[in-house]
Structures are given as structure tokens and as C-alpha cells.
Amino acid sequence: MKKSTTGSSEARVERLALKYRPKSLQDVIGQEYPKRIIAQLILNNQSCANLLLHGSVGSGKTTLVRIYAGALNCQSPTATGDRCFVCDRCRALDSGDNAGFIELDTPKFRDLAGLKAEIDRVLEAAAAAGRRTVIFLDEAHVLSRYRDSFDFLLKKVEEPPPGVSFCFATTAVERMSEALRSRTIQLEVRPLTHAQSVGLLTRTAKDEGLTLHTEAISLLAGLGEHQPRNMLQALDKMRLLSDGTEITRDRVAAVFGVDYIEHLIQYFEALGAGDLRRQTESFLQWSDGIRNKVRLIQLFLVGFYYIELCGLDVSVDPVVASIRLEERQRVKSAFAGRLPDIDLTTFFEGLLGVWPVVTVDLSDEALLAILLRFQMVANRSAPMLRPETSVARIRPERIVEADIGGDAQRRVTTDDDAKAPKDPAYLNRSHVRSIFAAASFLVQQGYPSFNARITIRHRLFGHQDQAAASDHFKAFSSALKLQLVSCGGSGLRIFVQERDEAEGSCGRVIAHVSDVEKLGRWMLKWHRSSRLAGAEDRAVTMDIGSAGRRLDEHWRCVRWLCGGFNPADPIHSKIEIEPDYHRVAGDIGKRNRQDQSEALDAAARIKADEKCGIDLLSAFNDRKWDRLYDGWELDEQVYREQRRSQLEAAMLELRARHALDSASYSDEMRGYEEAELRSNLAASAVERAWAIWDRS
Template structure:
């Protein structure tokens, strides 16, 4: 008998769960005329990448289109052949199964040449990340994608997006196949259970969703295991999968509540689990207890943690209350959460042990701190003195901020507002696009023989336009910031940009272009100094955004050193930017980083965070934007899917339907949390009005 995953594999776009953004894009291609596009589907194992590729291929070659929703008809010869694995217009190539790239190349060439004129063919390359073993493979595929044979559509699937070359990615429509959010997981599993006559409960399905990491195939495998000869209950799932760590977590947190440092340490180090996973589970339980027990919110952070017995959770809270007596436990808990640093992937196991030891020390010392901290302000009664760090060690926003005072505008330097704009644009770049600046460029007008302001303006604006066009051609997008300064008595442009990767063909093309741009206009003997470019990023520095922020600081080194935040920004040695005159613009940006360009990316109330604006200086350079990028993409996808669902629910053209749609839009808009309270995988700082 076929497995649940095979029996319930979606055959049409309308049956694909939780991937509204990808489904909408692919189905629209079919609806608009079975349009061929080259696609990259990326996501975890079992997320549904292959299923979507097959649906798209069937719909693209379906003989009965147009069909409702762009889905394949499943009845024509083409659809039946693909379903039976006998198609000549859809070919699945498992990249790792080929012994070498020559074999795979030969296969692709034969399929491309064998395509019939006026007929469509989809070449699907699965596990595409394995092609990274062959340096020439991506250059070959790049040419295939850029100059495809008529009617050929290339579709790639990968579990490692970062291993696909940036150049190839820039030529593909990249669609992330995301894990289903918990409500979608439960609806999906309920639908399957109903079709299979399996008795379930929402709590049990939430556990199954957690075990399957929100991936459809994985969840169906778990459902199949736990439903054999039994109803699916929470106890049944826990019995089969033995969540032993919840019992360990209970004992650990009771020891925390009792302030027993020795017992905490014994339990932590006897716990047979990866250190990073142990820290993650501790953080998850902290949040779960905070929301449910202390705030009274029915919010599921992790279904397995949420399934812990109420008596165990009550024991933990009781242990803390008995030790802290009259203290405000909720505020104490908030202090603990705020004290946690961002856990990055490059932290060593030893560093994690240091973090957990410091955490245990803080919790165990809490009763002593509570005794010495008086009630503060009108928010706490005399019996509700919250735990807080000792006053002389507090890191409040008032102490972190630079204490900016009015500084007279000096035309020789960058102003506070100009530097703020540059920092915010640099932070937005990574939050929205996941990119980092990796190239610094200086263009010197004096070495191009420019004597007048008009000549200088024409030269520098010409370079900006030409550089933008080249970046779009090399990597498919253009992101840069520019500051104009005086150097050796003449105006120069200092630019930081997102450029090609150093080991790519495009990077070599860029270097050559820098050397040749208007070469005949350059001062003889100083041609190479007219435009200088430095690569700043390495793989290690990119993980922490170190080189990104080094580049931003380099760009802002012309800030007035009299500004109070000058030292806080840790800028390089100060240099005078020079007086450009009142009519010349000091700084500029690519369209994506201008105020209007950034506003376009903030649709659906997706405003970015700004550590600079909020004066959260301890977060300024710690690389939180990398995690925010992934969280932001998920939230944007969900909001777009919600809007699309309302549009489908209320067709346009009917006044009553239009009113209902507008009303539901308004309710949806009100339900969206603001920038500080959006769902995140990391701990953001508090809004300024909640800290000061």
C-alpha cells in the first residue's frame, strides 16, 4: 500500500498547502499563456519542491489549458505521461547520481537539442547544490539559462540555496518553499486525517507538526507511524517519540527556580544533547512559560514544549515564587530574556558553556538582588519590586545612547543626519535583501582631467549610471551608497557596493571594467589610481557582517568628530570631507536604497528596525540583520498570502463584495503587529517608549 505522502501528494496548485507566494507566481505564468520561466525552488527536505516542479511542468505542457487556477487537467496525454514517468517533455535529473559533470552535461545537451519546435519541455535538476563540486558546472548552466532553446524551461531544486552560484541565482526566479506555520500544519493534517478516517486532536497534530519541522512529507510520515492501529492523541505521540528532554528541562528549571547552581550544572552537563540544541530548548521554555504562565496568553512557541504537563509547568513557577517571595516574577523573567545575547552559528561550544554559566549565575543570584532593589516608579507597588541588575551595572537605553547635543553644521564634514541615513540604508539592505557590502570604490575626478564643477558632476554621475547598469548585468541587482568628498583638492566619489563574489567570472569582468572605463580620459601614468577598488568581504567576516560595517564606517569617516556619537560609532581616523558648496548633494544611493525605493519594499506595514534611530548601540554591529532577513521574508510571505486569500474570497466588480473586501482588509491591517512585535527567531530590543 502506498504511503500517506504518496497518496496525498498534491496534483494541482490548489492542493499545495502554505506556499501562497510560490503557487501564485507559478500558476499566474500558466494562466497568462503557459509562459516558460527558469525557476529555482529552495527549501528543506520534504518541503514539496519536487511536487511543485511536477505540477508546474504538467501545467506548462498540458493540452487542455486554460484550466481553473492554472492547474494541470490530469486527463490529457501529456499529464498522464508525466504522472506515469513516461513523458518526453518532462525530465527529472538527480544531480548527485551522475558520476561526473560530463555525464550530466551530455544528458542536458541531448534533451535541449531534442526539443521540438513549438513544444515545451521542462528539465528539472534536483539536489542542484551538489553541482558545486564541479567549478565549471554553474558557468555552463548560466549560458544554458541565458540562451535557452525555444520552449525549454529549466527548473532547479536545492536544500542549500547559498551553494548555488550568485550569478546563476540572479538569472532564475528564486522561490523559497517554506515550512508551514503551525495553524496551516494543523489544517493540513486535519484534512489528511479526515480523508483517512484517522481520529486526532489539535494538540496531537501540533506535536506531529513539530516533529515534522512543518514539512508536509515529514509530517505525513509521523502521522502514518502514530496512527497505526490507534487514535492519534498527545499521549500516543509522546509514547512513540519519547520526548525525554521535556522531563530533563523540568528538572533543570526547578533547580533554576530553587537557585541551586550545583544541581543546574549537573543536569545541564549530564544532558546527552548538542550544546546549541540545549541552549535553544532552554530559551524556548523560558518564552513559553513567560507567555502562557506569566502573561496568560495562549501562544505556542514550540508544540512539544507547549505539550508539557500543566503540573510540571506549575512546579517550575512555584519553585521561582517560593524563592523570590514578593518579587514581580513577570518583570524578573523579562530581565532574564533581555539578558540573553543573540546566539550565532559561529559560536563555539565553549562559548555556549560560558553563556549558560552566566545565565545560571544570574538566576541563582536573583534572591540577593531582589532584597537590595527598592520598588521603582509608579509602575510597582512596594510589594512588587522587580528583579533588575544592580543599578551601577544597568545597561539602560539612557546609558547606551551617545547623549547627542546640538552641533553647529560644519560644511567640511558629514552631518549627523547624513551619517544616520547611510547607516539606516546599510542596515535595511541586509534586512530586506539579505546582501552585504563587499566592495569599496573611489573615483578621483582630478585624474580624469576634470576642471569645472560641470565636468566633475558629469563624470561622477556617468560612473554611477554605468556602474549600476553593470551590476544589474553581472549579478541581477544594484545596491550601493556613495559619498562625495574632497581629496587632494578635487572631488572624488567614495562608493560601497554589493558586487560579484571574488571567485566568480563576473568579479573578473568587474575588475577589467574598472580598469577600462574611460581609460583614454585618464591622466597618463596614473591610470590605475583614477579608479581604485578593494574587495572587503571574506566568508568568515560575512557571517558576522564585520566587513559590511567596516565598509560603512569607512564611508562615514568624514563625520564631524565633534558629534557626541562619533566615538560610539568607532569610525576610522577622521578625515575632512571638504566643503562641496550648498548646491552639491553630499551623499546618494542606488534606487533600492533611496527613501522612495525603501518605501516600496515596506508594503504591508513591513517597516524595518533601526538600531541607530532607537539608539540601541549595543546591537549596532552584532549582525542581527542576517536573522531579521529570514524572519522578514517569512512574515512578508504570510502577509501577502493573507491579502491574496481575501482577494480570492471577494471577487472585484460587485459593490457589496468590494465593501466586504475593504472591511476585511482593514481588519487584517489592524491585526498585524508593529515592527518590534513581529514574530522573530531572535530577541529584538524594546521600543524606545518602553525602555526610557
């Protein structure tokens, strides 16, 4: 393509993007999945399929559709799914014949009637042309502003004339109707990788005779958001303004208004020197909004940590990626000069821990307060002490299926439930896991332990059908809760529904009973007139266990409730259910098999964790089978109560401190510091599982 020396600067900006626009799938950089699908459609007898391409502006959506339309009309497609470029139709296309590609500028339509008229016109023209035709609607999401527009298109897309393909492109696929999307092959067009972007710009610059510095290429790639058209337009702008000179990073930064790299370097040099006055002056002299300055400081911090301290080639931001080695060395030397005996990697990890995520919810005042706190930490002469985490302390060799603790184990075991055997005639692993978690949580929260095993036999109340039995059990459970409370207990219970071949549907409950005699009298009277004659006393029964050692009776109740656990599950033998408790739970269909009081469910456990700042421990989840029944929960209850008091005291102190400050950002800072306080307390407790399970 011959270079032009005339025309507006706007034309020059777009020129490289047009000149180097791919004409074949082989020329398209990246986008392997869309290219593979389009190639397959061409190789499959040049199939006319409806496509929906979605991705950012300048990503290449229209280019791919044009390539598809050209290949559809080629008389001899290649083995890669591209057009041949030598047949009559390919030569006609290159000469400007776009009969096989009709592009509609969707935003230009003022109403649905205009859209309908234009679609009908192009369909009629396509039918008359006697060749394959692609009707392309760009920015198709704009049609969402017209009622029924997608419904109208749906009919056309489902039943197009032979040889007609509808293709849509959008930067907001979520605004397209689900019905229309489902009738298309959806292809996501993604940004290029950093390496692909650099390669594209490097080759293009070479072809154009431009000399680009490496840092300038990285900055252009980032400023173009790694989208081909945007990057080539950015390069075109630099070509227009370079006057044949070398294109440097600083020149690119100046042209695109991101010439604040030196401010960043000076600011971090002042941080390294521990000079608060220089830090403040550098920040104030930097001409930009507070939010963007804070964002860039964070990004530089992350980029410096990865690139300079960890030796990783990571691009976190175009500006940061374009910073030269000698500039990073200036910063490193400043910190090393003040902190010669400090491990800078550890020091910077402490700095990274100070920052929150910068969101629109934080005002400029709050951001300035956070920045001041960050500077105070950076100006210290020692690393910020941070709680050790599982990443630092859990040794890889200990993370095995049979011996693992903490949150990682909870994820493993929960995922493992899906692999466990399932039989509708038995309780499955997830049922048993829930029972153990609720029972363990009950003790850790300081509630009285279970001592009662209660069974209600619905057949003896005249309920043979499972649906009626389930409704009956619900009524009994609600009444039982009220009686447990009236007897001086918490009313908390865990229950399971089963269906015994001999006795029919049964409900089994474990609970703590404070007044055994009073509850026993109530159970004898409850709905007694509805019970079968001669079986009144067996309709509802209760077994009360002795106190025993620590939590012996509590866990005996749990094992009894789990008696219908699937014996084929490998974990069955681990929890050592007494043989007398073994039974078939029975198939109860889609009815709820197992449940517990609301105060013991997962939501309540999460809420309780938040109050004391640490996660619930579970010997079952952590597969510490030898610790299931030794009563460790009693000690954990004391620890959780101490942690709860500690967190409450810290929160009161924090709120009291902020109450003295009437600034508008006080609430924002308090919220941020509360979240950080909770995070630090949680991090300090990560290792508790190891400490408890390793205890002899």
C-alpha cells in the same frame, strides 16, 4: 490510495508524503507567491519560463515543478492556472506518462562531461517529442563542484529549444552562480506557519483514522521543521508504531528521542522552589549534551514567559510548544509558592537578562558557569534589579517628530535626511548634521573648542579647475594640521569645499588655534610664490573670535561653516545662521563636499562611546533647537569622563577577578561578563537625553 500491509518500514515512512502530494496549485498549502507566479505563467499562454526554486529539504520544490510541467502540457488549463485533469494529456500524465517532465538527479553526475552528454540527450528528445518539456535539475547547487558547469548551463538556459523550460531546485541557492540565477525566475519555498502545519497534520490524521493529541500534533510539526514532506514522514512513522492506539505527546517524544520534557519541568520546579541541590540533580540526571540542555532551558524560559506570563500564543520550539497547561502550572505554582508577593513577569524578565546567546564559541565549561550564575539569580527571593530602558520609561505620547530623544530619534532623523531638499549648489542636511555631530563630539571629548575660521581661495593660487582646487585644498589641509599641532593645538578641524561665482573654488576650515600669531605668519608664507600678484594676503585668511559665554565662539564658527546650507530646507531656520554668513556653496560636482579630522568622524565617535559605555548626544539629532548653543556639552564632557573612569575601574576589577582563575573557560566568561557590563551601563544611560533636554 489503498493501504498496504507489506513492505519495509522505510517505504511506510515515505508513504503518506506520496499519497497526499498535491497535484494542483489549489492543493498546495501556503507558498502564495510561488503559486501566483506559476499560475500567471500558465494563464499567459502557458509560458515556458526558467525557474529556480530554493528552500529547505521537504518544502515542496519538486511538487511545484511537477504541477507547473503538468499545467504546461494541459490542453485546457483552468482559470486558476491548474491543469484540467480531464484532457487526453492530463489522463496520460495520471497514467504514468511523464514525457513532459524530465528529472535529472544532479548528484549522480561524476563529471562535467556526463552532465553535458545528458543535457544534450534530453534536449534532443524534447525537440523530437513536439510538446512542452520541463527539464528539472534537483539539488542543482551540487554542480558547483565541477568547473564551468554553470557556464555550460547558462548557454542552454538562455537559448533553449522552443517549448523547453529549465527548472532548478536547491537547498543552497548561494552556491549557484549569480549569472545563472539572473536568467531564472527565483521562487523561495518557505516553511509553513505553525497553524498551517497543524492543519495539514490534523486533516491527514483524520483521513487516516489516527487519533492525535493536540500537543502531539504541535511536536510533530516542529520535529518536521514545518516542511510538508518531513511532517508527513514523521506522522507516517508514528502510524507505523502506534498499532491503532492514540498518539500522545509523550509517545511522539519517546519515538523521536526528545523525551526530556519531564526533566525540564522538574528542573524548573526546583528553580521555583529555590532548591539548588534538586536543580543540580535534575540537570545531571538528564541524559543529553550540555549545550542542548542549556539551549532548551533558555527556550523553556522564553516560552514560559510569553505563553504563561504574557498570555501570548507563541511557538518558540516544538518541544516547548508541546508542553501541556498542567505542566506549565506546576512550574508557575512552584515559583508562586516561594515568591507570593513578587510579580513573576518582572522576575522572569530578570532571569531572561542573565543568558547570553548560546553559540559554538562557548565551551561546555563556560556554559556550566553561566548556568550556575543563572541558578543563583533564580534562587533569590527578589527580582534581579535591572537598569530601566527606554521601552519602560519613554512615554508614547512624547515620541513625535519635533520632540524625541535617544537612539530612536537618530534613526528617524537619519531616515528623514533622504526626504530633505537637495540642491548641488548648497550644503544638504546630511552635511550639516555631520558638522554639528563632530563639533558637539569635540567638546564632549574634552578637546579645546573652535575659535578660528579659515578660508583658502584656490583661484588666487592659480587653480581655476575644480579638480586641481580639490587637490590643492587637500595639500593645504594636511599642512595646516601640522602647523596647528606645532602651535600647541590638537590639529582637529572640520572643513567644507565651496565654489563662489566671484572667487572661484574655496576651502573653509574651522579649528582651534592656540598661537594665533605663529599660525598667522605661517599662513602668509605658505606657497606664497604661487599666489597671484597683488592678492597674496587674500589667498588665505583667518578670523579669530573672542571667548564669549561658554561656547559662543565655537558655535559661531560652526554656523559660519554651515553658511552654504540650503535655505529651502525646513531645518535651515532652526539653526539660526547669521545673515552675514549666508552664501551659495556652489556646485563642485562629485568632489567631496564636507569632511572632518579622523578623530571626529563616525568611527571615532563609536569608539569613544564604547570607552565610556554611553552613546553620543546631539541636540541637532534630537531636534532640541533651543539647546544647540547653550554649552550643555561642557557638562556632558564631565559626565562622560566620570562614566569612562567608572567603566575602566569595573573592567579592571572584572579582569583581576578572572585572572585568579586558571580554568580554560575563564577567558570566555570574562568576555561574556564584559559585554554584559557594557550593556548594563549603556541601558542605564538611555534616559540621559530626556534628563538633559528637559532641563530648564
